[in-house]
Amino acid sequence: MGFRLKTSKKTKEIFEEISKSSNLKPFALSKIAISLSLKDKTSIDNYKNDDTNGLELQRSTVTGEFDTIFKALIEVNLKRNISEDEYYPHYMKLHMDRGAELLLNQYKYSGGNLEKFLRNALNKGDVNL
Numbered sequence: 001m002g003f004r005l006k007t008s009k010k011t012k013e014i015f016e017e018i019s020k021s022s023n024l025k026p027f028a029l030s031k032i033a034i035s036l037s038l039k040d041k042t043s044i045d046n047y048k049n050d051d052t053n054g055l056e057l058q059r060s061t062v063t064g065e066f067d068t069i070f071k072a073l074i075e076v077n078l079k080r081n082i083s084e085d086e087y088y089p090h091y092m093k094l095h096m097d098r099g100a101e102l103l104l105n106q107y108k109y110s111g112g113n114l115e116k117f118l119r120n121a122l123n124k125g126d127v128n129l
Helices: 009-022 026-039 059-078 084-109 114-124
Strands: 004-006 056-058
Touching: 004 059, 004 084, 009 026, 009 084, 026 056, 026 059, 026 084, 056 059, 059 084, 084 114
Parallel strands: none
Antiparallel strands: 004 056
C-alpha cells in the first residue's frame, strides 16, 4: 500500500504558480485538481504521465479522513474496483496531474482571481466544497 506520491514537474509548477496569487497550499490545490479530473469525460487510462520530478505528497495530507471516498470516486470513474496500490499512488497521481492542467486553464480563464475562479467552478458544478 502506497502512502506517498510524486507529482509531475508540471503539476508542481502549476501549484506553485496558483499558490503565489491565491495562497492555497498544494494539499488544497490537489483536492480541487482531482475533482476537476474526475469530472472530465475522457478516460484517465488515456492520460499518461510518467514524470515524477514534482512534489512529494503524503496520502494522509491529500485525502485525510476522506480517503475511502476518494477511492470510491475513482472506482466509480473507472467503473471497476481497484487495489490499494492502483489507487494510491497510481490513479491518484494521474488524476492530480491531469486535474492540475485543467485547474490552470480554468484559473487563467478567471483572470487569476481566486474568488472568480471558485464562483465559476461552483456555478458549473466543477468543484464541490
